[in-house]
Amino acid sequence: MAIGSKRSRERRRRNAQFAARAAKWVTVLAIFLGLGFWSYRTGLDLARAEVTGLEERIETQGNEIRDLHSRNAQLEGELRQSRADNAALQARYRRDVPAGDAAALFSLAQQRIAAGIPRERVEQVLRDAAPVRRCEARGTSRRFAIVYGTRIPENSGIELAEGLVRVVVSTANQTDEINRTANVVVTVAGQDPQTFTGLPQRQVVVLGNAELALSVTSEIRGFATAALTNCGS
Structure with missing residues (x-):
């Protein structure tokens, strides 16, 4: 009877030790699983934050590029208008300011008027001129x-x-x-x-x-x- 009780106690002791070891490993495993899950969530949050930042940067740069394209188109329009205005100004200058033979004739007329010849006389001479x-x-x-x-x-x-x-x-x-x-x-x-x-x-x-x-x-x-x-x- 005493021998059976001793064996029973020994079996319970071994079972208790096994349960303690199992609980220990389960606890360790749970800790590692918790650390892994925490690391995963932390990495996921960091990745999401980085992706969000990159998306915001891409959107900002896209807006800047669109603004630059718009500004470039505006500058090209202003350049075309400036060229057109310059061409019109040069055409007006050529039309209003004599050059070549016309400039020489204009200078001669100015000299005659400065010498005391009435302007009307100079105009009459020019009107009467013929081949x-x-x-x-x-x-x-x-x-x-x-x-x-x-x-x-x-x-x-x-x-x-x-x-x-x-x-x-x-x-x-x-x-x-x-x-x-x-x-x-x-x-x-x-x-x-x-x-x-x-x-x-x-x-x-x-x-x-x-x-x-x-x-x-x-x-x-x-x-x-x-x-x-x-x-x-």
């Missing part, structure tokens, strides 16, 4: 005395075309080489005098819209001859 026609019909031919010396009298030379053209021939000394040393001064009304050297001379004189041929020769000692064509009848 120049060459007149080659036989015209006036007159002989006049050559001036010797450096002093040129006011009444020297000869006038042609009713006083619109004046020709003076002079030389410093009386010489037989007049054809080489002669100074020929041609003055046309409204124009600056022109000086030529030597004889004979063949020049073109413009009076209004007519282009006349002027020739100056010397065939008699001490005299010169000036001939000017006309436009005929």
